[in-house]
Structures are given as C-alpha cells and as structure tokens.
Amino acid sequence: AQSVAQPEDQVNVAEGNPLTVKCTYSVSGNPYLFWYVQYPNRGLQFLLKYITGDNLVKGSYGFEAEFNKSQTSFHLKKPSALVSDSALYFCAVRTSGAGSYQLTFGKGTKLSVIP
Amino acid sequence: EAGVTQFPSHSVIEKGQTVTLRCDPISGHDNLYWYRRVMGKEIKFLLHFVKESKQDESGMPNNRFLAERTGGTYSTLKVQPAELEDSGVYFCASSLSLATGRAFFGQGTRLTVV
Numbered sequence: 001a002q003s004v005a006q007p008e009d010q011v012n013v014a015e016g017n018p019l020t021v022k023c024t025y026s027v028s029g030n031p032y033l034f035w036y037v038q039y040p041n042r043g044l045q046f047l048l049k050y051i052t053g054d055n056l057v058k059g060s061y062g063f064e065a066e067f068n069k070s071q072t073s074f075h076l077k078k079p080s081a082l083v084s085d086s087a088l089y090f091c092a093v094r095t096s097g098a099g100s101y102q103l104t105f106g107k108g109t110k111l112s113v114i115p
Numbered sequence: 116e117a118g119v120t121q122f123p124s125h126s127v128i129e130k131g132q133t134v135t136l137r138c139d140p141i142s143g144h145d146n147l148y149w150y151r152r153v154m155g156k157e158i159k160f161l162l163h164f165v166k167e168s169k170q171d172e173s174g175m176p177n178n179r180f181l182a183e184r185t186g187g188t189y190s191t192l193k194v195q196p197a198e199l200e201d202s203g204v205y206f207c208a209s210s211l212s213l214a215t216g217r218a219f220f221g222q223g224t225r226l227t228v229v
Contacts, residue, residue: 034217044158044206046220101163101170102163104160105157
C-alpha cells in the first residue's frame with residue numbers, strides 16, 4: 001500500500017522568508033511524486049513532479065522540491081515566500097509500476113504567508 | 116486549451132435523494148479519474164476510466180455510487196441514495212498519458228448532504 005504523510009497541518013512564514021512544506025511517502029517500487037496547490041474556491045493546480053533524473057525538481061511559481069530516496073521525502077521549498085503563495089498544498093505519490101495509476105494524497109498543509 | 120470542467124460547483128441535497136455529478140475532461144484525454152475529499156481528510160481515489168472502461172474502481176466506497184463514461188468522453192458520478200457521510204468535495208481529473216503521470220484536476224463539486 002502507498003501512503004503520504006504531511007506532518008504539519010499549517011505552516012506560517014513571513015513574506016520574503018524561505019518556506020518549506022514537508023512530505024514523506026511510502027510506496028512499493030520507484031515513486032512518482034507530485035505537489036499540487038489549491039487556492040480558495042479553486043481546483044487542484046499542478047506545481048511540479050518527480051519521475052526520474054535530477055533529485056531537485058523545479059516547478060511553477062518559483063517552487064522546487066527535492067527528492068530524497070534514503071529519507072523517502074519530497075519536501076516543497078521556495079526561497080522567498082509571497083503573500084499570494086498562501087494556499088493549501090498537497091503532496092501525492094503513485095508507484096511507477098504498471099497496473100495501478102491512482103494517486104495517494106497527504107492530508108494537505110495550509111500555508112499562510114504573513115505580510 | 117480548456118481544462119477539466121465539473122458541474123455543478125455546489126450541490127445541497129437531503130439524505131436519501133439522488134445526485135449526479137458531471138465531469139468533462141480535457142479533450143483527447145483517455146484517462147479520467149474521480150477523487151473525493153471528506154472535510155479535513157485526505158483526497159481519496161475513487162476510480163479510474165480508460166476511455167469508457169473502468170480500469171480501477173477499488174476506491175468506490177459502496178454500491179450507492181455509480182460512475183459511467185459512455186462514449187469515452189464525459190463522465191457522471193451518481194450517488195443514490197445519498198447519505199450524510201457522502202458530503203465532501205468530489206474532484207475529477209484527466210490525463211493524456213499514464214507514463215508521465217501528470218493529472219489535470221477540475222475545480223471540484225462540493226456536495227452537502229443534509
């Protein structure tokens with residue numbers, strides 16, 4: 001079975017400071033990892049994914065994430081937070097193997113960027 | 116390019132009634148998924164269509180839920196009869212390729228059963 005843990009329900013950060021939203025995962029085989037963001041009254045928007053290759057993945061809006069196989073983590077980062085980054089962030093995983101393509105999501109982390 | 120569209124955006128129904136949710140995927144996307152988020156919990160997989168066929172329906176909670184995708188285009192998710200615990204946000208997603216894994220999500224349908 002695959003699972004995702006986002007240990008923080010909420011992260012508060014001052015505007016201009018670096019931000020990190022944590023994610024750890026468990027999956028059989030090699031993982032495909034994703035970050036999605038949900039702004040108020042909007043759907044899930046794709047931020048970035050890790051499939052293979054470079055462990056540091058760059059995505060939309062200046063976000064990046066680092067895949068760490070030994071720690072089974074895929075933390076989301078941004079060097080300088082904006083107030084407009086305030087939203088709900090979801091980490092998701094699926095196995096790279098064939099047969100099941102369902103994503104397993106974490107509970108979500110609410111990011112609040114304080115002006 | 117139009118995104119994934121879901122109708123309605125909100126629905127409030129009484130316990131025991133029937134509700135049908137609709138999802139229009141991105142044109143040309145053979146893969147269509149339904150997910151659900153009950154308040155404050157994880158987004159949970161419900162099922163996956165490849166064209167009109169159900170590839171994986173392991174997440175469907177019980178036989179009160181019926182999903183269809185006639186003709187391999189839009190999909191409907193019917194809940195009959197609805198129960199209080201069915202309340203939540205229902206997301207639809209579509210993808211072009213299973214290999215790349217990226218799914219495009221709709222804005223969701225917020226279902227409230229009272």
